[in-house]
Amino acid sequence: xxxxxxxxxxxxxxxxxxxxxxxxxxxxxxxxxxxxxxxxxxxxxxxxxxxxxxxxxxxxxxxxxxxxxxxxxxxxxxxxxxxxxxxxxxxxxxxxxxxxxxxxxxxxxxxxxxxxxxxxxxxxxxxxxxxxxxxxxxxxxxxxxxxxxxxxxxxxxxxxxxxxxxxxxxxxxxxxxxxxxxxxxxxxxxxxxxxxxxxxxxxxxxxxxxxxxxxxxxxxxxxxxxxxxxxxxxxxxxxxxxxxxxxxxxxxxxxxxxxxxxxxxxxxxxxxxxxxxxxxxxxxxxxxxxx
Numbered sequence: 291x292x293x294x295x296x297x298x299x300x301x302x303x304x305x306x307x308x309x310x311x312x313x314x315x316x317x318x319x320x321x322x323x324x325x326x327x328x329x330x331x332x333x334x335x336x337x338x339x340x341x342x343x344x345x346x347x348x349x350x351x352x353x354x355x356x357x358x359x360x361x362x363x364x365x366x367x368x369x370x371x372x373x374x375x376x377x378x379x380x381x382x383x384x385x386x387x388x389x390x391x392x393x394x395x396x397x398x399x400x401x402x403x404x405x406x407x408x409x410x411x412x413x414x415x416x417x418x419x420x421x422x423x424x425x426x427x428x429x430x431x432x433x434x435x436x437x438x439x440x441x442x443x444x445x446x447x448x449x450x451x452x453x454x455x456x457x458x459x460x461x462x463x464x465x466x467x468x469x470x471x472x473x474x475x476x477x478x479x480x481x482x483x484x485x486x487x488x489x490x491x492x493x494x495x496x497x498x499x500x501x502x503x504x505x506x507x508x509x510x511x512x513x514x515x516x517x518x519x520x521x522x523x524x525x526x527x528x529x530x531x532x533x534x535x536x537x538x539x540x541x542x543x544x545x546x547x548x549x550x551x552x553x554x555x556x557x558x559x560x561x562x563x564x565x566x567x568x569x570x571x572x573x574x575x576x577x578x579x580x581x
Contacts, residue, residue: 334544
């Protein structure tokens with residue numbers, strides 16, 4: 291069977307199995323909120339620590355913001371729902387400049403426009419190479435949200451991205467490294483990821499994330515996914531996550547369209563296996579001037 295047919299069959303089988311296993315309706319897991327704030331490409335594969343570069347890397351690995359990236363501007367929206375209730379909705383913009391200097395700079399702003407907490411999130415980061423294959427990145431985040439537990443805090447994130455070969459990438463990240471006195475909503479997190487393949491054809495990804503909650507409780511998240519680019523234009527994604535934090539398993543899917551003149555649109559969807567009323571959606575529009 292030709293290679294491109296095997297690829298299409300694998301991607302279609304993964305998405306079909308995920309959709310078919312969307313099981314019984316039960317009590318939905320609690321909202322993830324800030325824990326689940328990612329862009330559509332990361333949402334589509336469920337695992338992104340070593341698999342996402344460019345502007346969306348602000349959410350998953352600051353070291354990857356400038357890898358294979360020139361200038362990127364992105365509009366993004368993310369919504370989380372439990373049944374008919376919108377538990378969170380964020381919208382905003384992300385910008386990466388990896389052209390002006392060897393050190394890539396990133397800035398992002400998201401506003402919470404629905405849900406229990408209203409306010410804004412600000413991102414400012416820098417990333418660059420320590421060697422040809424090893425990149426490091428740091429970013430600061432300012433979170434100002436009102437609600438039942440108002441947040442007015444500054445914290446920091448860091449990451450390493452190592453491209454071991456042309457087809458294997460390993461990454462390590464840490465989030466909320468500066469204490470904020472909001473240990474329930476902004477606890478320290480550490481993640482590790484592996485990606486095998488390329489962005490221009492097929493990439494398989496796997497992630498682990500550990501979240502250190504109050505009272506010495508640690509929650510783990512394990513995820514795996516696959517992404518494919520067909521004909522240099524159509525991106526298909528699928529993934530799975532075992533989630534100790536929200537006590538459920540998730541399936542995810544995504545699709546994207548890339549044009550030759552520097553525009554792209556991506557959509558991601560995520561749903562609990564245990565309760566079909568627990569779901570998340572993300573949409574983005576990107577512009578990256580052809581180099």
